Amino acid sequence: MAGDRQAPPGPRANVKMVIDGQPHEFPAGLTILEACQRVGIVVPFFCWHPGLSAPAVCRQCLVEIKGFPKPIPSCYTPVADKMEISTNSPKVLDVRRQMLEFTLLNHPIDCPICDKAGECMLQKHYFDWDARFARNDGSKVRKAKVVDLGRHIVLDQERCILCTRCIRVCNEVARQADLVMAFRGDRQLLTVAPGRRLDNPYSLNTVDVCPVGALTAKDFRFSMRAWELWATPSVCPGCATGCNIEIHSARDVIRRLIPRPNPAVNKYWMCDEGRLTYRRVHQDRLVAPMVAGAPASWDAALGEAARLLASARDKSPSTLGVVLSTQMTNEDLFAFTRLAAEHLRTERVYLAGAPEGWCDDILVSADKNPNTTGAKLIGGLTLRTATDLKQDLETGVLTALLLVGEADAVGSLGSLQSLVVLTSHQGAPVAAAQVALPLAMWAEVDGSFTNRQGKVQRLHAAITPAGQARPGWAIAARLGQALGAAWRYANAKQVFSEACEKIMLMSGADWGKPEIPVQLRFANSRG
Amino acid sequence: MATVVKIVNRPAGWKRRSYLWGTMQGLGVTFGHLMRNWPRNLLGRRAQSDIVTLAYPEEKRPYPPRNRGLHRLMKRADGQVRCVACMMCPTACPAHCISIVPEESEDPRIEKRPRVFQIDELRCVVCGLCVEACPCDAIRMDTGIHAPPSTRRADAILDKEELLSRGELSVAVQAGEGLFWRERK
Ligand code: SF4
Ligand code: SF4
Ligand code: SF4
Ligand code: SF4
Numbered sequence: 001m002a003g004d005r006q007a008p009p010g011p012r013a014n015v016k017m018v019i020d021g022q023p024h025e026f027p028a029g030l031t032i033l034e035a036c037q038r039v040g041i042v043v044p045f046f047c048w049h050p051g052l053s054a055p056a057v058c059r060q061c062l063v064e065i066k067g068f069p070k071p072i073p074s075c076y077t078p079v080a081d082k083m084e085i086s087t088n089s090p091k092v093l094d095v096r097r098q099m100l101e102f103t104l105l106n107h108p109i110d111c112p113i114c115d116k117a118g119e120c121m122l123q124k125h126y127f128d129w130d131a132r133f134a135r136n137d138g139s140k141v142r143k144a145k146v147v148d149l150g151r152h153i154v155l156d157q158e159r160c161i162l163c164t165r166c167i168r169v170c171n172e173v174a175r176q177a178d179l180v181m182a183f184r185g186d187r188q189l190l191t192v193a194p195g196r197r198l199d200n201p202y203s204l205n206t207v208d209v210c211p212v213g214a215l216t217a218k219d220f221r222f223s224m225r226a227w228e229l230w231a232t233p234s235v236c237p238g239c240a241t242g243c244n245i246e247i248h249s250a251r252d253v254i255r256r257l258i259p260r261p262n263p264a265v266n267k268y269w270m271c272d273e274g275r276l277t278y279r280r281v282h283q284d285r286l287v288a289p290m291v292a293g294a295p296a297s298w299d300a301a302l303g304e305a306a307r308l309l310a311s312a313r314d315k316s317p318s319t320l321g322v323v324l325s326t327q328m329t330n331e332d333l334f335a336f337t338r339l340a341a342e343h344l345r346t347e348r349v350y351l352a353g354a355p356e357g358w359c360d361d362i363l364v365s366a367d368k369n370p371n372t373t374g375a376k377l378i379g380g381l382t383l384r385t386a387t388d389l390k391q392d393l394e395t396g397v398l399t400a401l402l403l404v405g406e407a408d409a410v411g412s413l414g415s416l417q418s419l420v421v422l423t424s425h426q427g428a429p430v431a432a433a434q435v436a437l438p439l440a441m442w443a444e445v446d447g448s449f450t451n452r453q454g455k456v457q458r459l460h461a462a463i464t465p466a467g468q469a470r471p472g473w474a475i476a477a478r479l480g481q482a483l484g485a486a487w488r489y490a491n492a493k494q495v496f497s498e499a500c501e502k503i504m505l506m507s508g509a510d511w512g513k514p515e516i517p518v519q520l521r522f523a524n525s526r527g
Numbered sequence: 528m529a530t531v532v533k534i535v536n537r538p539a540g541w542k543r544r545s546y547l548w549g550t551m552q553g554l555g556v557t558f559g560h561l562m563r564n565w566p567r568n569l570l571g572r573r574a575q576s577d578i579v580t581l582a583y584p585e586e587k588r589p590y591p592p593r594n595r596g597l598h599r600l601m602k603r604a605d606g607q608v609r610c611v612a613c614m615m616c617p618t619a620c621p622a623h624c625i626s627i628v629p630e631e632s633e634d635p636r637i638e639k640r641p642r643v644f645q646i647d648e649l650r651c652v653v654c655g656l657c658v659e660a661c662p663c664d665a666i667r668m669d670t671g672i673h674a675p676p677s678t679r680r681a682d683a684i685l686d687k688e689e690l691l692s693r694g695e696l697s698v699a700v701q702a703g704e705g706l707f708w709r710e711r712k
């Protein structure tokens with residue numbers, strides 16, 4: 001309009017607008033939905049997802065804009081100067097309810113057997129905005145209930161509300177067009193693209209983004225109701241990327257891992273392989289200290305371990321080796337590095353870990369260890385490699401070894417006179433060891449991993465350690481005491497603070513606030 | 528803490544001291560009741576007597592109509608368990624005495640059912656919330672049967688088979704549309 005002042009151009013331009021009678025100012029380029037979320041105004045939605053494009057197909061997010069004849073999808077419409085928006089006028093509430101009624105028209109209302117119940121967006125929106133009895137007394141359109149889509153996923157076509165979020169996850173995150181819509185109208189259904197299966201490495205993200213219970217993970221299907229689970233923030237131990245996750249557990253058993261949004265690391269996603277890493281926490285665990293192959297008390301086992309290590313050290317520290325693992329937390333690494341330097345007086349500290357694997361340019365790293373960066377920062381330049389270890393074992397330079405962490409295939413351990421193993425799992429090293437001590441795993445401890453970007457990220461204990469397992473730093477401190485050390489650690493935070501003080505590249509890392517598991521019963525819909 | 532001892536002196540005088548009179552007074556009351564009640568009792572007119580106790584176990588007081596009794600699991604038309612392992616009842620149960628382990632059913636129209644269904648009757652407070660919570664009319668407490676006595680705790684834990692053994696066909700329907708509403712065209 002003539003005489004109106006134009007908003008200044010450029011990316012930093014702000015728009016002034018009115019939402020529900022209140023004036024607000026937003027940066028240009030936001031959508032109305034995002035603007036409403038910023039100021040805490042609730043607009044329900046199904047098809048919009050912060051990490052995906054917005055096709056505006058569900059029409060659940062309609063709002064009224066002054067001067068527009070029809071309600072407008074807020075997820076798709078950018079904010080503009082002098083806009084006047086209403087999110088709670090009678091007309092908006094009415095179309096909102098009508099859209100829900102439309103979505104529910106052919107919905108099977110399987111809630112009692114639906115895995116999503118309790119965290120379902122359709123349930124939540126229905127109770128928030130509709131909560132009336134169905135007016136439909138005709139029969140519903142029936143579709144297939146159990147469709148096997150791929151390695152990890154089962155689809156219930158009846159429950160699908162056709163929001164296309166899963167299709168967009170495949171197209172935009174995994175970059176594979178595995179899913180498509182077929183047919184039209186009330187016969188429209190989600191299916192795999194001709195000749196394809198939903199087998200991309202990010203397929204389980206579709207289950208998370210599905211606002212309803214249409215997509216279920218075979219791994220989790222029917223095992224738990226959402227409200228029985230407790231959520232603990234943590235970091236995926238699957239590779240060096242360090243995707244932020246939530247551990248969902250119940251009664252000390254992990255049931256699933258879910259990505260936790262972090263724009264700097266994993267955005268909203270994680271890979272399928274990482275999701276299943278929790279299984280190992282409950283498999284083949286070493287649950288009690290072992291001395292000469294028989295279960296023993298912690299005191300006896302620690303005493304014997306200290307005796308073996310001390311006699312090897314006193315004979316000749318150069319034949320005593322310490323193997324650390326890139327699977328260990330920063331705290332465990334720091335405590336054992338200190339033990340090796342101050343009380344075992346050996347320079348033969350080796351770094352082992354899981355072998356390299358496949359990678360892509362989306363999330364997955366070739367380095368399958370979560371804490372390689374941390375281990376290198378803490379161990380410093382004197383660390384020897386797994387190849388050195390193999391060589392030293394073969395040439396017989398080493399006669400005694402302290403093997404810490406999950407180190408697969410370190411080499412032949414037969415030539416050693418004494419072997420002390422700290423590990424979480426049964427296996428060849430435990431069988432060969434004089435003393436084996438059970439180590440708590442990543443989901444059982446407070447601690448931190450440093451990912452490939454150098455970000456120090458926190459783990460929080462979600463479940464109690466298996467059997468008598470203990471965190472590595474605590475075992476290091478006990479071993480240290482038995483070897484005459486004066487230092488003690490009361491908790492992981494103390495080790496972390498000391499590491500941050502001593503290790504230059506870790507200074508400034510933050511332990512963060514303590515987190516305890518939260519029951520999902522109180523967490524509402526996760527959509 | 529100091530112990531407080533309160534000394535009550537015996538009443539004075541031998542009459543009161545011997546408690547003889549008081550005892551006889553008490554016996555008199557009992558004897559009076561006896562004389563009033565036993566002839567009526569003998570003539571089968573117990574209702575007219577003053578006796579308020581019951582001659583258990585020959586006599587039993589009827590339970591109030593809201594009595595619940597042991598749980599049972601209801602059945603589908605083909606005899607399968609109606610329960611879909613939705614976990615509403617263990618969620619509602621204030622005594623945490625229901626344990627269910629779900630499994631997938633081969634029948635895609637059922638999908639989910641309980642593999643294990645146990646109720647610990649020793650812990651149960653007979654509140655009936657599980658019945659209220661069930662969306663499928665799968666669990667009921669309408670048998671009126673007392674939890675039976677047991678000598679071992681494990682015997683008081685009812686399993687799926689036992690709960691089903693008292694079960695009957697339930698034709699309760701979802702959403703008021705009638706049985707097998709899914710199949711109707
Ligand atoms: S998708 Fe939601 S509303 Fe539909 S059956 Fe599942 S829990 Fe119920
Ligand atoms: S399966 Fe779920 S995510 Fe995919 S279109 Fe249907 S409702 Fe949306
Ligand atoms: S009656 Fe009450 S206490 Fe007993 S099983 Fe049902 S909900 Fe639990
Ligand atoms: S509430 Fe009913 S259907 Fe659900 S688990 Fe309990 S008995 Fe089974």
Ligand code: FES
Pocket residue numbers: 044045046047048055056057058059060061062073074075076
């Ligand atoms: S969220 Fe806006 S149309 Fe679906």
